[in-house]
Amino acid sequence: MAAFIMSRILQTIPVLFLATAAVFLVLRLIPGDPAHAIAGEDATAADIQGIRELLGLNDSWPEQYVSWLGDLVQGDFGHSFRTGLPVRRVLSIAFPPTIELGVVAYVFAIAVGIPLGVLSGVKRRGGWDWLLSGYTMVAVGVPGFLTGILLLWVFAVELHWFPSHGRVSFFDNPIDSLYHLVLPVIALGTPISAVLARYTRTTIAEIVGQDFVRTARAKGLKERHVIVRHALRNSLIPVITIMALQIGAVMAGAVVIEQVFTRPGVGRVMIEAIGSRDYLVVQSTLVVLVVIVVVANLLADITYGLVDPRVRG
């Protein structure tokens, strides 16, 4: 098992290189000069040249990439153009609230999506299956920010059951923190839970028809036991894959949902940075988000090994 985990970690390194290269390339491939964008509409050629020097934009792409990556690996993200603060500090303040929202929304999505998927997959065209179809349709048709606005309107503005904005750190006051999280978590988690439920349903429906499930039933095991210990366990690999893939969607969705509920976090930092063309802040935020997604996929890979001994090979 240790060897398996090591090999997976080693395999992640080139992926991380590719991912940082992709962030770098996306920001370079697009027509438009970042120096021009930073300098503003009425900058002189000398201003722009100065900024190009400062950013190292006059070097060749490979040179720029290597120097940027070298700094990055040493934890040096550079400085924000707008505020002059180290980007690392900006990010260390921005990420905790977003990760908090993302983690709770993710747990919510799994807690709703997987059981719903299992129930409707076991008995296709049954009551749960219809419920799931309706739920998926609504979750697909209504974007997270719209769900957010509707929840805000009904439960915060009209009924006053939940706060309409802000965030309390979990470590300061866990109860109040969760209270502030309820509405954003539902808005962010609902579309994700629908995706999870759909995949779980398909996988379970395939597995329930297989011989070993029939054997388990024939042995006289309780239906609950058959489903949870046999069918669910064997359908976990595709489900874990899709769970890991959703982490990117959770992080991207969090950026939008934070704006609905006026929560601090990556969303606010990104929007402000984009508005003021604070190039390095956007680039670094993207890198951190991509690393989170890649590491999540690594963890999913390792989990395969735990769930299914055959994968360890």
Added chain:
Amino acid sequence: MDTAYPVELSTFRARVTHSMWMDALRRILRNPQGFIALSGMLLLAFAAIAAPLITWHDPISQDASARLLSPSWEHPFGTDELRRDLFARTIFGLKTSLALSFLGVMGGAFIGVSAGFGVGYLGGWSDALVMRLVDALLAFPGLLMVLAIVTILGPGLQNVGFAIAFFTIPGFVRLSRAQMLAERNKDYVLAARVIGANPIRIIFRHIVLNALPPLLTQIALAIAGGVLLIAALSFLGLGERPPTPSLGGLVNTSRAYLQVAWWYPLFPGIVLALLLLCLNLLADAINEAISPYARR
């Protein structure tokens, strides 16, 4: 199903050989979900195209005495804080969303499919290089990539269109390459080659026609994704500039008036949800109609 038709019609149908496209259309219409999705889409597209004819209000001009009026015959969706008719603004917002997403996706699909067919046919190092780049781009969540692009290009509708085109490219490259690899070694391609057709003719006259149907599903899904992205970007204030209306932008401004104007977020929200729902259902129906595996 067939028994529902009069006898003459079913004998007539048995004699006629349908083209692949007519066959697919017939299957979509016979599937209740597909029928609803297609009619819904046509209705919304008609409303978008005929926007200036449907409403007599201007989406931008302000009506002196009509601040935040609730829905009425005169203003079916009510009016906003600047005394503008919300029905007109919703319909024009729908037009912008749909047109922009369609154009962006078509641009992205054209580039992506050309590249995918190209490297799929050529193979070798160009294939390996392009596919690794595509893998890396697909690792990004779409919204984040579009945010990165808008950072460089600056906010604005045209730039959002470019961002959508860029964001749809990797998916189309991967799918069309896979299609090309599947079709390339089939007998009909060999036959075309044997009679001396040149590669360009083989790709465009033979392979593309056979590889197109799965791309249609992808186009419908990508347009839905584009509409969602435009709405999210407008919601974040990075899309159109005021006073141009957009569905996401309307929902965003409505936040400040939730207590006094329930109709403000509701109607643009419903139209946006219907649009997304129809596009997704249509993608499902197209997929069922053209893929032998997905048929019921």
